[in-house]
Amino acid sequence: MSAISILALDTSTEFCSVALYLNSLGTERVIVRHRHTGAVSSAHVLPLIRDVLDEGGLALGACHAIAFGAGPGSFTGLRTACGVAQGLAYGAGLPVIPVSTLLACAEMARAQRPAPGRVMVALDARMEEVYWADYTWDGPSQGWVVNHDAALDAPDALPQPDEPFMLAGNAAAIFGDRLPLAGQARAVLSEALPHARAVAVLAARDYALGRTLPAHEAAPFYIRNKVAQTVAERQAAAGHRATLAHLAEGR
Template sequence: MTRTVLLAIDTSTEYCSVALLCSDDSPGAQSGAPSRIWGRHDRTGAVSSARVLPAVRELFDEAGLALAECSAIAFGAGPGSFTGLRTATGVAQGLAFALGVPVVPVSTLLACAESARMRDAASTRVLAALDARMDEVYWADYAWDAGEGEWKTLSRPALAAPAAVVVPSEPFALAGNAAAQFGERLPAAAAASVVDHDAVPHAVPLAYAALRAYRGGRTVSADQAAPEYVRDKVAQTTAERLAARAVRAGESAP
């Protein structure tokens, strides 16, 4: 039997999320559909780096597979926590170098869209929006192409104020935690036909998206794997913090 064994890692949030997907790719397999998937999704805060490798070991033991059988390593490339993105990138690179396998970078926002569609098959137009801290939002706009069996990126991952996120002109699902964080300050939340707060970065939907990318040859060598930060600074100046506080106070005033 020909099979693909794909390991997916995401530490872009306060969760250490790891999934192991085993797919039957033999000629008689139905559309190469994944046969089994195992996962761990643990809230670890800032110490995901200490949890990720034990979680990987647990999944391979649970699946009865050897690490040497791994075909590719996927990781949540971002946007997200700077430290978390570096953790996932470093672990993916290290394992890929050791095993001599390719790496599959997957946008965390695409993983949100994949999660929304997994949870509701009708979610084929998805605006993914995550709290980026500093009073901003990471967002991207995706449409599922049923003919191609893949997402099309309509708006690439970007950083914006909540009110500046572009609202699609057709029915869409809003995926991610930005709606819960910003409420009415995010116009997309009111415009969405569905708001899925739980469609957040997670290794299981990331693994499914990565499997399609792997089959399509959209991989990189370990030395080319890199985070997708989107933002180029990690903290506001004192003046920026005070200005943002004044704006929030003005918006909440009667």
């Protein structure tokens, strides 16, 4: 892998994370800005992008692609990363590389444990549910193997792998005993969370394999349908129940 430069973004959590991946003749360098911004990552992401590009001495148009954490994760955060990546890619004439936030967690686990083997990832999805996926690291030549792609389940419904595994993601810290999988893992890496560094490293592999998309095809990956309507639907359902109760009382 030579002369590759990739800008990577992730705003799927309460952190605004930006990285610039540089690879010249096999020498890798990753410049990172990773800040806790709460729900206002959109106000920080462009200044952080300027920071990493300036430090890398690179213009946006000199990058080979723009990668982003595509999901699952925060509905607003996913739209922010996707929208910024798409807009910048359009303007600079670059392709985009969507990266699973769950796979990014597995990659962060690999950064902590270089030979991770089997890695289950479980992230808090709110509403008493967990985003999860199951991966195996098959070495540098093969990379990550997907045993089970991203899914959404109750914390006590996650399957246990049939071999020793590590658990990455914050679900163990959030759900405790309600996530039985945590007690079965050989290691729990609660700080292995979505991060632009991991998005960049994974995107570099995808770029080398030709796995890019034109900017107009950039899209977030939500898993949970109709996220934006959840509150409205709950209110409508409550109103419907109240109406039915009122009608029942009048009988």
